[in-house]
Amino acid sequence: GAVVSQHPSWVICKSGTSVKIECRSLDFQATTMFWYRQFPKQSLMLMATSNEGSKATYEQGVEKDKFLINHASLTLSTLTVTSAHPEDSSFYICSASRTGAISGNTIYFGEGSWLTVV
Amino acid sequence: AQSVAQPEDQVNVAEGNPLTVKCTYSVSGNPYLFWYVQYPNRGLQFLLKYITGDNLVKGSYGFEAEFNKSQTSFHLKKPSALVSDSALYFCAVRVPLADRGSTLGRLYFGRGTQLTVWP
Numbered sequence: 001g002a003v004v005s006q007h008p009s010w011v012i013c014k015s016g017t018s019v020k021i022e023c024r025s026l027d028f029q030a031t032t033m034f035w036y037r038q039f040p041k042q043s044l045m046l047m048a049t050s051n052e053g054s055k056a057t058y059e060q061g062v063e064k065d066k067f068l069i070n071h072a073s074l075t076l077s078t079l080t081v082t083s084a085h086p087e088d089s090s091f092y093i094c095s096a097s098r099t100g101a102i103s104g105n106t107i108y109f110g111e112g113s114w115l116t117v118v
Numbered sequence: 119a120q121s122v123a124q125p126e127d128q129v130n131v132a133e134g135n136p137l138t139v140k141c142t143y144s145v146s147g148n149p150y151l152f153w154y155v156q157y158p159n160r161g162l163q164f165l166l167k168y169i170t171g172d173n174l175v176k177g178s179y180g181f182e183a184e185f186n187k188s189q190t191s192f193h194l195k196k197p198s199a200l201v202s203d204s205a206l207y208f209c210a211v212r213v214p215l216a217d218r219g220s221t222l223g224r225l226y227f228g229r230g231t232q233l234t235v236w237p
Contacts, residue, residue, distance in 0.1 A: 006161070034224065043208065043229040044162075093161050095225070107212070107225055109154070109162040 003027060004096050006110035013084055013117055020080045021113045023050075023094030029074035030096035035067075038091040038112075050077040050094075084117040091115075120145045122211050124228035131199045131235055139194040139231045141183075141209030150212040151192040152225065153183055155205045162208065168192060179203070199235045206230050 003026040013019045023033055031052045036044040048069050049057040056069035066088075068080040077096075081088050093112040121144045131137045143149055150169050154162040166177025173185045183194045194207060209228040 004161075041206075041230075041232070043227045046224070049224065091159075095162075106164055106167060107152070108164065111161040112159070114159065 004094065004108045004110040006092075006094055006113050008113060009111060010114045011116070013115070015085055015117055016083055018080055018082045019084055019115060020078055021092055021094075021115070023077045023079070023096070023110055025075045025096045025108075028096075030077075031074060033071060033077040033094055033096045034107075035069060035077070035079050036093045036095070038093060040091075044093060047079075052077075081115065084115070086117045089115055089117045120211055120213055120226045122209050122226050122228040124207075124209055124231045126231050127229070128232045128234065131233075133201050133235050133237050134198050137196050137199040137203070137233065137235070139207050139209075139233060141192045141194065141228055142190050143192060143209075143211045144190065145211050145213075145226075149192075151183075151185065152210040152212065153177065153181070153192075153194050154208045154210060156208065156230075157205050165194070165207075199233075201235050201237055204233055204235050206232050 005024045005026055007022045011019055033050040035047045037047050038044050046059050047062045050069045050071040052071045052074055058064045071077040091112050091114055095107050095109045097107045123142045125140055152167045153165040155165055156162050165181050166175050166183055168175045168185045176182045181196050183192055185192050208230050210225040213224050
């Protein structure tokens, strides 16, 4: 079945530095990927929609200069947290759907990436 | 506006007993409904989905869900719970393709229900 891979699973970085998280669709092409943020025991909050070959679409309240998204190929989207601060510490999850899927496609999620900013 | 409600933060059942995790939705047009499960520190795993057809949908790990259009519900069920079913469950609705401005794959999530199955 379709698999979405995220890397790294865990990352610790110093305050003020930047960290990149990758999201890959392993056996299908995805023109659109989604980045979510999840706080402990809470639901997923959509941060942005990543579109291959174009700019990402950010949800209201999400700083685009803070959370840089690049979707350079049909199988890879990256989220870069710039100038990270402790309040950016969170669980980040990506998802992807198949290119050209008919209605009813299933959306697959990565395993998530834990970011801790110290 | 699309929305999903999971009225229970927590559901506790004894192993071997049937379980139900509730979900109601509000969406314009025909809904595409999903259930996902999340184990601690992990991503979301797909359980099942309803797109069209039979209202009773069977999914992974013995779970099933019934689409009820009149009640706008999509409750998750399992006839006999296992301790290993203990996890966080999310109901989600996808924006129908007919909606202008919709993005294929955009999901709206409920807040999640923590299921605990005790031995």
